[in-house]
Structure formats: C-alpha cells, structure tokens
Amino acid sequence: MNPEPRYRSIAADLAEKIRTGHYAPGDALPAQRDLSHSYGVTLMTLRQALRHLSDEGLIVQQAGKGTYVSPPHLAYRLGSLRSLADDLREQGHEVRTTVLDRTLRRPPSAVAAQLGTPALRLERVREFAGRPAVHQVSWVRKPFGSRLRTVDFAAESLYAALADAGVSVARATETIRPDVLDETVAAHLRTPPGTPVFVSDRVTYSLDDTPVVTDRAVILGDMMEIRATRAATGLSLTWTGAL
Template identity: 25%
Template sequence: MVDRNSHVPIYIQIEDIIKEKIAVGEYIKGSSIPSERELSETYNVSRMTVRQAITGLVNSGLLYREKGRGTFVADPKFEQPLNGLTGFTEDMIARGMEPSSDIVLFEKQLPSFEIKQDLGLNDEDEVYFIVRIRNADHLPMAIERTYIPAKLVPNLSKDQLSGSLYQLIEKEYGLDIHNATQQMEAAIVSKEDAKYLNVGQKAVVLIIKRTSYLSNGRPFELVRSVYRADRYKFISEITR
C-alpha cells in the first residue's frame, strides 16, 4: 500500500507497486491493468497521481496505451550487450526467436562524402546501399541502412540478403570480421521510420551508427540502425 509518511513521492510508490505486480505475474504480458479510476480508489489517491505513475511506466516501455481500450502490459525489452560484434539475425536466433527482414531498398550507388570518409573509399568507389526492416517473430524491431564497399563483395545480390549478412560476408566472400566502433543516441522517430517500425510519430528511438572492420583494419560496413526504444535496452559490463 501507499506510505504517505515516506519521502518517496506517491506516484513513484504506485509505479513500484505496478512493477511488482508485473514481476510476480499478477499483471501478465498483453493484459490490461486496472483503470485510473480503479487504481485511484484502491490506493486512495487522485487520478492525476495515478496518471503520472502510468505515464512514467509507459515512457519506460513497461506499459502501453491503446486509445479507447486502456493500458496494457508491454512485452519485456530485449537486452542487447554492447560488448560483442554480432548481427541482428544471430542475436534473434540466440534468443530463440525467428528473425526475418523486409528489404526496402537495394542498390549500387556512389556514396556521399561522409560515407566515403567513414569507409576509406576513393571518389570512383561505389557502395551497396541496403535498407532493411528487421523483424523478430514477425514484429518490426529496427530499421537498418547499410553501406558496403562494392569492391569487397562483387556481384552481391538482393536474393543473398535473406539471412545473416555477417555470415554471408565471412562464408561466401572469405572476409574476416574483426571489430567495430559505434555511437548511440536517443531521438524522436522520423515520419518515415515511424511507418516502418509501426510506432507513433512522437515515439523515442535508439540510433546506433556502427563502422565495422576486417582483421586487416579495412572498414567494410557502415550501418545506421534505428531501434524501437520500447523493445530494446542496451547493456554494458564495465570493469575497473
């Protein structure tokens, strides 16, 4: 119950109560939680306080609202380690999920100056530009925009992209993927990506820009990934 003598704000206490009920299985994934009116009566607090608690849990991805229907328990977020170099397909298979991709665009093009700089290309070098929606169990999780130097993977075709791109590069082209550098930031989803990811136009997304390198130090891939923030959280182990 709510402790009115606690230094912890009441709306935070209600958040914690709802979190605990989800953790013990009283509120299960996909089920609705009690209405604001019911919760305000149960804990003898104002509806504004309850709404503040629920909004906090919605923003953190633990709950989601459906207009005219209520508030529901969301699927748990995927934990994505930041200390390993794996592809989306490998990650989803490791979790026991079925990965798939919808290829939005596949073309060979001359890259922009920024892309040439990141990939160490000359003015005449072309890249394969690939835009893919990445799905897990048929639900959109991310959209990836990938640039790969065409001279490293000659005759790459759209039909080859149904599975893991990393496995394709290593097995079919005999290239040794070694390391990567990446940058991560939060942003409001663009109108185009909101459509691809099936989220609202004000949804928060996680954007990762990653440049990957072969064992000889040569960059072979630049990818800008936009992840649904309500489905992903990134974790990192740090040792002193």
C-alpha cells in the first residue's frame, strides 16, 4: 500500500486546524517558510498542500500579502419569504445593520410605476464576520412607508416592521444575476470597484397583490452562496439565458 503523499497529510492537518478554530476565519496563516520548517518539508511540498486547501475553498492566497483563512459563506435561501438578515440570523450568523438613509422621496421611474410616488427609501449595509457584505436599497409604498419612519431598522427587519404595521405580505418575485461593483456601492462595502457580486431585485406583494416593497441587494460574490430546496410542490426555479 502506497503511503499518503506528504502534502496531503499537511493539507489535512491544516484543514483540521481551520475547522476547529485554531486558525479562525480571516486569520493569516504563518509564513510559508515557517510552515515548511514546522512540517519538515520543502517549500514545493508545502505549496502543494496550500494549493489543495485553496481548491477546497478553505484559504485565500493574496499575492504579496500572505495566506488567509477564507471567511465563512452566507447562504441565501431562495425558498423563504423573509428578509435576508432574518435568514442569516436563523443560520446562526451575527449580522450588523447600518442604516444609511431613510427618507420619503420620489423614487426612480421604474419603482414609481410600481409603488407610486413618493415612497420611503431605506438604504442599509449588512456587515457579516466583521466585513460589509451586502448593500441594500428598499422602497416602500407610501401608506405603509409613512408608518415605518420611526422604526429602528438597525435592530428590526423590514418584513417584521411591516407585520407590526398591519401589512400582510403574500408573495415576492425575485431575480438574481451576476454583476460587478460600481464605484458608489464599492465605497459602502469598502471593496474595489469591479469586484464580482450578486444583484438581487425583489418585489414583495400584499394579500391583494399590490406591490408593497421593491428591493435591490448587492451581495459580495465571495461572501455568499445561493441555496434552493427543490420539491414537487415547493420552490419553482426558472433558468433563463443572460442577455
């Protein structure tokens, strides 16, 4: 029986240290020369182990800066009619919300066509694992938006606030597409323009099928994975080609 290649045993040991918290998400690993010395192998063997960990998504190697443990990924569940923050908190993640804007104003024409004008504009940044990860702009139809102007959205979700205001939501339509950060959102997320992102556009409807909220969330691509549970009577997914 052939012995396991040395680089695989090193990769397994480092992976175990990452999973048990010896190296926490975002931590820098020791320098490659230090690691190769501690494991008693050449730099070439050590780099094979690091490539294996990188392929597994456990580490991120940054040229000229070093090797870091990958941050944990948020899971965006397509099948739930709840806020993004509520989804993440249910998964055990701590989410910090910063409210950037909450004003009653005239929305863009596409939003005004659905909600009328004026509407409540709610702009928020979601921070996860100590890093801004999601920029979100929501517009709320005026009769409901006017009731929400004093809500502490740093602590309460928009859907919960709507429920407290007596608004029952029935369904939502959502489109998710890949894009890159523009300069304005990049500044809010403290990430370079051009970074890959997911863009979610959602419209939420009340029981009488009136559009109540339009929402655009820009989500850093390296902080999110999208999950869906398929069932015969559950979530319906439609796949379309990119234009």
